[in-house]
Amino acid sequence: MTNVSNRSNLDISAYFVVGPENTKNRPVAPIIKDVVDAGYTCIQIRSKTASALELIELTKEAADVIEKAGRADEVTLLVDDRLDVVLAAKKMGIKIDGIHVGQSDIPVEICRAYLGEDAVIGLSARTHDLFDYIKTADVSLIDYFGAGPLHETETKPDCGTGADGKVITRSFEELAELAKASSIPIVVGGGVKLADIPQLAETGVDGFFVISAISEADNPRAEAEKLIEAWKENYKRKKV
Structure with missing residues (x-):
């Protein structure tokens, strides 16, 4: 495997997040294959x-799936939070492109110092002062913001938690404002369902992310296809 980065052609339009606790006790790799395909x-x-x-091991399995699909130069593979895992995977020759971190995780400055200029680094946008943060944050070290939640979600209950511990969900109107305010791409998730995709694509954000909508579906491949087709149809329509 190579270690060529996808930073230069990063595409967060269709973004899948997964771990072993999200698959109803099914293996992770086949679901990743469904999504990649x-x-x-x-x-x-x-x-x-x-x-x-x-x-x-999960990272290796995902990289193998992407490689076998012939999409190693198109699909960006990231690990959430765990800089140690990213560094170990890279050392073992696994094609891992970078990391996604939250506000309370390892600082992006440290991630960039260890991973180098070619790595993709995503950051969960701060919740309680989101608009000011996106307008004023130093984005020189990061490649995209993750924002949300659109709805409250059991899969990621800490998503969008404010200073008072309550979840702050985001309206489509707010997301449209965020898209205009941000100087880097924004991907939105948190309880996103198929019915949300048309309106979400119209806001001008750069992509959607999902977990359980695919990973817990009876037919992950079918659900993945429905979501991405709805995004492509509506995002393309917006761009015309």
């Missing part, structure tokens, strides 16, 4: 329960 452009390995070794 459906045309998704970004895969994030995320688990709060898996060990470092388990995360490295």
Whole structure:
């Protein structure tokens, strides 16, 4: 495997987040294959329960799936939070493109220092002062913002938690304002369902991310295809 980065052609339009706790006890790799075959452009390995070794193995499985599909130069593979896992995977020759971190995770400055200029680094946008943050944040070290949630979600209950511990969901109107305000791409998730995709695509954000809508579906491939086709149809319409 190579370690060529996808930073230069990063595409967050169809973004899938997955870990072993999200699949109804099914293997992760076949679901990733379904998503990659459906045309998704970004895969994030995320688990709060898996060990470092388990995360490295999941990353390897995902990289193998992407490689076998012939999409190693098109699909960006990231790991959530775990800089140690990313560094270990890279050292083992696994094609891993970067990391996604939250506000309370390892600082992006440290991630960039260890991973280098070619790595993709995504950052969960701050919740309680989101608009000011996106307008004023130093984005020189990051490649995209993750924003949300659109709805409250059990899969990621901490998504969008404000200073008072309550979840702050985002309206389509707010997301349209965010898209205009941000100087870097924005991907939105948090309870996103198929019915949300047309309006979400119209806001001007650069992509959607999903977890359970695909990973817990009876037919992950079918759900993945429905979501990405709805995005393409409506995002293209907006751009015309």
